[in-house]
């Protein structure tokens with residue numbers, strides 16, 4: 001790994017330019033661009049990311065440019081950038097807010113499949129202010145998202161894909177990229193993220209099948225239609241896939257309507273004969289929906 005410092009738990013890092021001291025608690029993640037540590041400084045806990053100077057500069061710029069969207073906190077707050085010098089070598093890093101929570105796929109591991117809709121609602125809450133600020137997330141995938149706090153807010157940890165609307169998407173992952181599914185271009189527009197949000201929701205419930213669909217949109221639609229859980233929101237998921245939505249708020253509104261009583265009644269009537277054991281889950285689920293709606 002080029003120019004990335006491997007720190008140890010308990011180690012004290014001193015910023016070369018600010019003189020600020022950061023005590024390393026533990027490593028919290030690593031990826032292509034860098035290593036991230038949970039650290040403690042005079043301001044309390046924070047996340048420290050070692051990366052090469054170009055990545056530190058561009059990620060720092062992205063986080064700063066998101067300050068205008070801060071009311072909705074889509075990503076971590078930027079704190080400061082600095083270098084640490086060890087044995088005559090300079091290692092660039094930056095400090096950001098530590099987002100406490102679980103990665104999306106870890107969060108879903110011990111949850112009922114119906115939770116995928118709550119996360120979709122939260123994802124739409126996350127996307128709306130970002131889109132209103134003239135940007136899109138681009139690389140929308142579970143690995144870049146954390147579920148945080150008692151209201152299960154979605155926050156992003158990797159902002160590398162954020163692209164100005166009208167430009168070509170900077171970074172993408174084929175599984176969630178509409179162009180790879182032959183369903184549109186890579187032009188950065190809200191509909192690009194809403195397509196990805198729909199695929200992400202399907203993936204939370206049927207990951208293997210989505211991977212096997214291998215870019216064939218008809219197979220993706222067949223997964224929705226044959227899934228007892230996803231059927232609850234089938235029209236919305238399909239419309240997002242076909243590019244019908246270019247506004248997260250509208251998609252959220254229609255999703256809530258779709259998940260409300262009428263659709264459930266239909267499904268219940270259809271399944272009456274089989275005395276489904278799922279009704280307590282559905283009841284709990286709609287109580288959650290109501291809570292999310294009221295909390296917002």
Ligand SMILES: Nc1ncnc2c1ncn2[C@@H]1O[C@H](COP(=O)(O)OP(=O)(O)OP(=O)(O)O)[C@@H](O)[C@H]1O
Nearest residue numbers: 029030031032033034036047076097098099157158
């Ligand atoms: N501010 C943060 N708060 C909490 N956890 C974080 C934070 N930033 C990063 N992480 C954790 O560290 C991991 C790696 O961080 P990040 O995605 O920024 O690295 P990367 O090298 O850019 O990754 P990639 O290879 O996906 O480009 C994340 O998946 C997440 O688990």
